[in-house]
Amino acid sequence: MSQRIVISLDAMGGANAPRAVIEGASIALNKNPNLYFKIFGNQQLIGNLFEQFPILKENYEFIETGTYISDDEQPIKALKNGVNSSMRKAIDAVKENAAVACVSSGNTGALMVMAKMVLGELPGIKRPAIVGVVPNLNGGTVMLDLGANAECDETNLFQFALMGDCFAKIILDKKSPTIGLLNVGVEQIKGREIEKKTYNLLKKSGLNFIGYVEGHDLTKGVVDVVVTDGFSGNIVLKTAEGTARLLMQIMKQGFRNNLSSKLGGLLAKKSLKESFKSVDPNVNNGAMFIGVNGIVVKSHGGAEAIGFANAINVAYDLAQRNINQEIIKELDILQGEMSLGQNIVEKIKKTSARILGIGS
Amino acid sequence: MSQRIVISLDAMGGANAPRAVIEGASIALNKNPNLYFKIFGNQQLIGNLFEQFPILKENYEFIETGTYISDDEQPIKALKNGVNSSMRKAIDAVKENAAVACVSSGNTGALMVMAKMVLGELPGIKRPAIVGVVPNLNGGTVMLDLGANAECDETNLFQFALMGDCFAKIILDKKSPTIGLLNVGVEQIKGREIEKKTYNLLKKSGLNFIGYVEGHDLTKGVVDVVVTDGFSGNIVLKTAEGTARLLMQIMKQGFRNNLSSKLGGLLAKKSLKESFKSVDPNVNNGAMFIGVNGIVVKSHGGAEAIGFANAINVAYDLAQRNINQEIIKELDILQGEMSLGQNIVEKIKKTSARILGIGS
Known part of the structure; x- marks a missing residue:
């Protein structure tokens, strides 16, 4: 039997918790029998759910946590008051090497703040980002930062861009993912100062950077990875979701x-159902907090069991393929290959502790 | 008979020119018989199109311009070399009071630069914006800046926000349009510095400002007007278009x-066709360059005749309802009512000439 892969689950996060979590775990286990879950939650609310999914029997451990983070809790409050919450305990399990990854459908802001606080950043990485796959007919496009x-x-x-490259290699299974920078036009003169500066960095990076892409290129699947700031990424994602829902x-x-x-x-x-499956958010569920020193996967707050299972599968793939080691390696290569990379990494290493209050 | 409304048309802009323009004019005329067109273009390319739409007969004047602006021309080049183009001449007609508004499906950047250059800004307005209606099941939401x-x-x-308010009053026929500021969440702590600063200004403005809205609120039609910068507006619009096309x-x-x-x-x-009509981009065609001292309406580059007719109708309504006088009036009221508005207007009046190189 292949090695056991332990993933910690926050059983209490999201609109359909805890059912979607427990049932989702059973679906994921069916696909990857070497999965083992540490499930954190409230026994009273979970009731007899475990018995309803007997496949889980030998492959989980339940840890009672009592408290949990509500969806509307302020991240900073959640961090302060949620030390014994199911979410926090699931992240702690990754920190303590008791799990290789953690999955939660809960409060995004709280999960992000906790993950950063508990796990810290990867060495050299200045800011973690949220990365996910936007569905399209070309097998999906990785986008970050989603917020x-x-x-x-x-x-x-x-x-x-560098982290998105590693993510796309693993999740889209691409050897040399094409990377585009989101902008309001494809011509070099378009955009804000930040797009122009980033363009110049990416041009020299050795990544497979193809230039600017626009809002409609995301659903066309023109590139494998779309890079943008968390404001733009968030409004793009929500606009796409809203438009899809409207249609x-x-x-x-x-x-x-x-x-x-x-x-x-x-x-x-x-x-029609069959055709729309290709762009079903459930099928493409599972965003990663990339850049954090540990694998934390955010499942959509509204995910059903099948969606939560997919988020577990994402965590599984990322852990199996050592995403974070890949990122560190790629950062090292860039550091060796280009003076630019070196400058950035050196600068970040020196200033990250000061800026973020977290050691590098 | 009611007063003649003269609108100048660039017959050569957009993928379906000149047919969509000439046919569109005939459709618009059918709806508003007091329309009269000054049509600028190339007779050779127009051929016998006018004869195909006999309704136009007494209601247009054709002005041969020979040259026109191509869709991929750089705006600055277009400004320099396009002095005798159909687009430029159509704008000139507004400047010379030979037309109350101008409509073009041509090169957006070129049209914007030309409109600003020829017509200048409205007194007190620092930056013109592109404003349009994003279709949804609530009758559409006005959004600006679109780029x-x-x-x-x-x-x-x-x-x-102020200009969007005036636009929504006329185009959506709302007495007190609700206004939202695009952000990544609805809580007050969300977003960038600019959102927070704008929030504070709008809160005190006397406009019907309801707070932050998100990407998906646009297609839900939660507010009548969504305000954002031209980068965000452009990527949101293109994402919505791309998502709709994909679905x-x-x-x-x-x-x-x-x-x-x-x-x-x-x-x-x-x-299905009937149902999708409500969100057909053709039906909602016609974005305005708002803040420019004259009415310039941009029709979608891919608009068909029916779409171009709608853009003409938008120009017609804006002219009939004196949009620009409304904006000036609203700016004056704000100036009188709130010290904040006064500060802004005074500051802008003093600095606009210096900053933009255009007198206020």
Whole structure:
């Protein structure tokens, strides 16, 4: 039997917790039988859920935590008051090497702050980011930052590109992922100062940087990785989600209009469902807090069991392929190969402790 | 008969020019018979199009311009070399009071630069913006800036809100449009410095400001006006367009999968088409360069005749309702009512000539 992969789960986060978490674990285990879960949560709320998914039996340990972080809790408050929460304990398990990765559908801000606080940054990485896969017909595009850093500088974006490259290699299984920088046009004169500065850094980086991409290129799948700041990434992601929801709503309405359309809807339903699966957020669920010294995967707050299982699969793949060692290695290579990289890494190493209050 | 409304048209801009322009004019005229067009373009390329739409007969004047601005021309080059282009002449007509508004489907950057150069800004307005309507099930949401200013400060965003308010009053026919500031969350601590500063200005403005909105609120139609910088507005708009295109593509694919789905598609086609009309970009076509001292409406580059007609209707409504006088009036009221507004207006009046090289 292959080596056991231990993943810690926050059983209490997200709209469908704890059911989606426990059921999701059982689905993931079915795919990867060498998974083992440390599940943190409230026994009273979990009830007899474990018994409903007997496949889990030999492959989990339940740890009672009593408290949990609510979805609307302020991150700083959560950090202060949530020392014994299911979320915190799941992250602690990664810190203590009791798990190789942690997965939660809970409060994004709280999870990010806790992960940074408990695990710290990877050596050389200035700012962790949220990275995920935006679905499209080309197998998906990795995008970061999805919202961890509202304001960034060019060295942040440069490091996002580097981390996105490693993430895409593992999750999209690409040898040399193409990388694009989000902008308002593809011409070199377009954009803000930060895009121009980042463009120049990426041009010299040795990464497979193809230049600027626009909002519509994301859904076209023009590149494997789209790099942007956390403000832009967040509004792009939410706009895409909102637009998709609106169109689905309109389509459903269209089918309800009259008898003919109702019959048409019935006849096409199965096939349409199949087609839309390729862009189902559940299928593409699982964003990583990349740059943190430990694997923390954020599952969508509204994820169902199948979605949570996919987030576990993402954590599994990232752990199996040693994402963080890959990032450190790539940073080292850049440091050796280009004086630019060296400057950035050196500068970051010196200043990260001061700026972030966290040692490098 | 009501007063004649003269609108100048650039017959040569956009992918479907000149047909979409000439045919679009005929459709608009059918709706508003007091329209009269000054049409600028190349007779050779227009051929016998005018004869194909006899309704135009008494209601247009054609002015041969020979040259026109191509879609990929650099704005600055277009400004320099395009003095006799159809686009430039259409703008000149507004400057010379020969037309109350101008409509073009051509090169956005060139049109913006020319409009600013020829018409100048409205007194007190620091930066013009691109404003348009994003379709949703609540009748659409006005958004600005859609891409004129990649980098903005809080006084720019504050003025965008003010101009968006006037635009929504006219185009959405709302008495007191609700205004939201785009951000990555609705809590007051969210976002960048610029969002926080703008929030404070808007809170005290007397506008119907409801606070922060997110990417998905745009398609939900949570507010009447969404304010953001030109970088964010542009990527949001293009992401929404790209996502909509992707979903339509997947839906069409879903209908093609098998016999049952094909039949379903045939039965539902008409009804679906009707439903999707509410979010058809053609129906919502027509963005304004707001803040410019004259009405310049940008039609989508890919607009068909019906879309171009809608852009003409937008120009017509804005001219009929004296949008620019409304903006000046609202700016004056703010100036009187709040010391804050006064500071901004005074500051802008003093510095706009220096900063923009254009007198106020």
